Amino acid sequence: MPQATRDIRRRIKSVTSTRKITKAMELVAAAKMRKAVANVLATRAYSDLTWETVLRLVGIVGPEKHPFFKEKKKVKKVLVVMISTNRGLCGSFNFNLVQKVVASISLHHPENRETDIISFGARGRDEARGQGLNIVADFIKTDITQSAAEINPMAHLVTKEFLGGDYDKVFLAYTDFMSALRQVPHVKQLLPIVPQIDTRLGHISHEKNKAEIDLSQIPFITFEPSISELLDSFLPRLVEVQIFQAVLESEASEHSARMLAMKNASEAALEMVSDLTLAYNQARQSAITAEIAEIAAGSGTLSG
Amino acid sequence: MAQFNLKIVTPDKVLFSEPVAQVSVSTALGQITILPNHLPLVSQLKPGEIIIKHEGHQESLMAISGGFIEILPDQVIILADSAERAEEIDERQAAEAHRRAEEMRQTKVKDAREFAFFTAQMEKEMARLRVARKHKLKGVRSSIRPEGE
Numbered sequence: 001m002p003q004a005t006r007d008i009r010r011r012i013k014s015v016t017s018t019r020k021i022t023k024a025m026e027l028v029a030a031a032k033m034r035k036a037v038a039n040v041l042a043t044r045a046y047s048d049l050t051w052e053t054v055l056r057l058v059g060i061v062g063p064e065k066h067p068f069f070k071e072k073k074k075v076k077k078v079l080v081v082m083i084s085t086n087r088g089l090c091g092s093f094n095f096n097l098v099q100k101v102v103a104s105i106s107l108h109h110p111e112n113r114e115t116d117i118i119s120f121g122a123r124g125r126d127e128a129r130g131q132g133l134n135i136v137a138d139f140i141k142t143d144i145t146q147s148a149a150e151i152n153p154m155a156h157l158v159t160k161e162f163l164g165g166d167y168d169k170v171f172l173a174y175t176d177f178m179s180a181l182r183q184v185p186h187v188k189q190l191l192p193i194v195p196q197i198d199t200r201l202g203h204i205s206h207e208k209n210k211a212e213i214d215l216s217q218i219p220f221i222t223f224e225p226s227i228s229e230l231l232d233s234f235l236p237r238l239v240e241v242q243i244f245q246a247v248l249e250s251e252a253s254e255h256s257a258r259m260l261a262m263k264n265a266s267e268a269a270l271e272m273v274s275d276l277t278l279a280y281n282q283a284r285q286s287a288i289t290a291e292i293a294e295i296a297a298g299s300g301t302l303s304g
Numbered sequence: 305m306a307q308f309n310l311k312i313v314t315p316d317k318v319l320f321s322e323p324v325a326q327v328s329v330s331t332a333l334g335q336i337t338i339l340p341n342h343l344p345l346v347s348q349l350k351p352g353e354i355i356i357k358h359e360g361h362q363e364s365l366m367a368i369s370g371g372f373i374e375i376l377p378d379q380v381i382i383l384a385d386s387a388e389r390a391e392e393i394d395e396r397q398a399a400e401a402h403r404r405a406e407e408m409r410q411t412k413v414k415d416a417r418e419f420a421f422f423t424a425q426m427e428k429e430m431a432r433l434r435v436a437r438k439h440k441l442k443g444v445r446s447s448i449r450p451e452g453e
Contacts, residue, residue: 039316042316042317042318043315043316043317045311045313045317045318046313046314046315046316046383047315049313049374049381049383050383053346053372053374053383056346057346118401119405125408126419126420129408135405135408135409136402136405137398137401137402137404137405138401138404138405138408139397139401140401140404146316147315147316147386148314148315148316148386149386152394153393153394153395153396153397153398153401154398154401156391156394156395156398157394157398157401160398220343220344221344221345221346222343222344222345222346222347223345223346223347224331224332224333224345224346224347224348225332225333225347225348229348230346230347230348230372233348233372234372237315237383237385240315241315244315
């Protein structure tokens with residue numbers, strides 16, 4: 001068979017095997033996404049209960065008493081914790097996140113304010129470097145965050161530098177998981193703590209939010225050792241659990257973005273295979289026609 | 305026998321949620337045992353064990369690495385830490401993260417894409433090297449050979 005058909009056949013083969021790979025990646029991403037979503041939901045009990053207690057405590061002493069709540073009058077230095085991914089092949093996921101960060105920097109912190117970045121995830125870090133953002137610390141991300149303990153060093157650093165007065169505000173940049181088809185990059189204030197439950201973080205959007213917690217229910221509670229000591233140890237955990245939730249939610253978003261990207265790739269491959277098959281059949285048919293014509297012409301000269 | 309609801313949660317998951325008859329924990333101020341209708345209390349927990357008594361006197365034990373206990377009229381909640389708090393380790397990893405960022409600033413790779421390109425090229429070379437080694441190991445004379453061998 002002539003060269004043309006052989007080339008087309010080779011291409012069909014290669015596109016088909018590419019499709020097999022993207023299809024497999026799609027399925028893997030779907031499974032990982034389901035797991036990540038379950039993880040997000042699993043942290044909810046802890047974060048809700050922690051919030052509830054913290055709100056109860058600050059309801060008694062007043063939020064202005066504690067450095068975690070203190071709003072600075074002049075905001076000079078800002079820290080952004082940027083949660084991205086380690087791997088690519090997830091569409092414009094990391095690009096969108098970094099764009100969002102850049103946009104919110106230029107929106108909220110014009111010229112004279114400084115913004116530093118803590119990066120978590122290699123792709124976002126490289127993208128941020130490309131954009132010329134100032135990265136002050138880079139934490140290594142595992143592909144699936146197993147336990148809240150993994151983000152403790154980051155929470156520790158953030159808390160320490162905020163309390164030390166190095167930064168006036170700390171933000172958390174992550175990707176909000178709205179649904180399997182929609183993920184939105186989001187920048188949220190982490191410190192100083194806004195004494196109000198965030199209904200976005202850790203909640204899958206279509207769920208109904210819980211009713212407001214009634215703080216006046218319990219008339220008399222004993223606090224050991226004291227309210228301020230309790231707050232001292234409660235608040236760092238609140239910061240931790242918020243970062244943890246943002247990490248998990250970003251992971252859920254990452255996997256669903258990858259699933260979508262791979263689905264598109266598989267579909268494109270399938271389309272390509274069908275186009276190539278058509279071209280192959282046409283080439284084969286015309287080769288056969290040419291051969292028959294030759295034979296007919298040959299036998300014509302012999303008998304004639 | 306009177307019972308109350310006990311809930312033990314960590315940042316990772318809900319560990320335990322069942323009605324129990326009594327529970328003993330060690331708080332910052334000492335060990336306490338909670339029976340139904342305990343006074344409302346919020347207290348910090350030390351690393352240690354939780355002893356749970358179910359109805360019918362079975363006991364179960366659980367170890368926690370610190371956290372909080374919250375006793376409300378209708379339920380008892382234990383917010384347990386996911387792991388022992390290790391400030392030194394956190395501190396060290398934070399310093400490490402700072403150092404990596406500093407290193408990154410020192411290196412003269414202007415563009416992340418450039419960096420990705422070089423990484424890809426390096427990986428390709430490494431793959432070639434691996435193939436070459438494999439062939440050598442099998443005793444097959446290979447035409448692919450890394451330079452300088």
